[in-house]
Amino acid sequence: QVQLVQSGSELKNPGASVKVSCKASGYTFTSYAMNWVRQAPGHGLEWMGWINTNTGNPTYAQGFTGRFVFSLDTSVSTAYLQISSLKAEDTAVYYCAREVNYGSGRNWFDPWGQGTLVTVSS
Amino acid sequence: QSVLTQPPSVSAAPGQKVTISCSGSSSNIGNNYVSWYQQLPGTAPKLLIYENNKRPSGIPDRFSGSKSGTSATLGITGLQTGDEADYYCGTWDSSLSAGRVFGGGTKLTVL
Numbered sequence: 247q248v249q250l251v252q253s254g255s256e257l258k259n260p261g262a263s264v265k266v267s268c269k270a271s272g273y274t275f276t277s278y279a280m281n282w283v284r285q286a287p288g289h290g291l292e293w294m295g296w297i298n299t300n301t302g303n304p305t306y307a308q309g310f311t312g313r314f315v316f317s318l319d320t321s322v323s324t325a326y327l328q329i330s331s332l333k334a335e336d337t338a339v340y341y342c343a344r345e346v347n348y349g350s351g352r353n354w355f356d357p358w359g360q361g362t363l364v365t366v367s368s
Numbered sequence: 369q370s371v372l373t374q375p376p377s378v379s380a381a382p383g384q385k386v387t388i389s390c391s392g393s394s395s396n397i398g399n400n401y402v403s404w405y406q407q408l409p410g411t412a413p414k415l416l417i418y419e420n421n422k423r424p425s426g427i428p429d430r431f432s433g434s435k436s437g438t439s440a441t442l443g444i445t446g447l448q449t450g451d452e453a454d455y456y457c458g459t460w461d462s463s464l465s466a467g468r469v470f471g472g473g474t475k476l477t478v479l
Contacts, residue, residue, distance in 0.1 A: 346418075351401050351460050
């Protein structure tokens, strides 16, 4: 079955970096874009951007430029989210989500990874 | 605040029906399809409705979606305690800051 499995929870000091992985299975990895979504504690879903799994070209949403990097390793069907210079406000659950896109505004996210909690605290 | 506006909470008794609204604009809902996601407590979001009103395999027909103009609605009939969750609408926004957008989420309580 189509599945996204993310890496485990992380506890990091302010100023450190973290790399979250999202391993896909059950479908052709390069046929669907991968998106990243943040959910801060007690808050809603916030779209961070997406990466073209064919070209590796990332697109970042406003507020997620500079310290956030999306990358791929297509040989193992895995997408990565790296966050540098971590701040307390980066504490959140980060989700990867496969995007089904048929064009003309027909797009949706399915499935989602189980989420990775990143806690930034000294 | 979110580009798409949802009520923070709704509630109804078991067996009853509830609707959740999602209001946007011509740059998002007005010219694109809407999807809905269910997030049960402590779990990842799950696709509930896509292309305004289609249900993925495995989603019961108690869940329905509709769209009119710049608003969309999720309907749930025959409410069950297991439906208690946060519900989010989502779509594409073609404004200057183009991208995918979500509503702020609606917490459903089944009394």
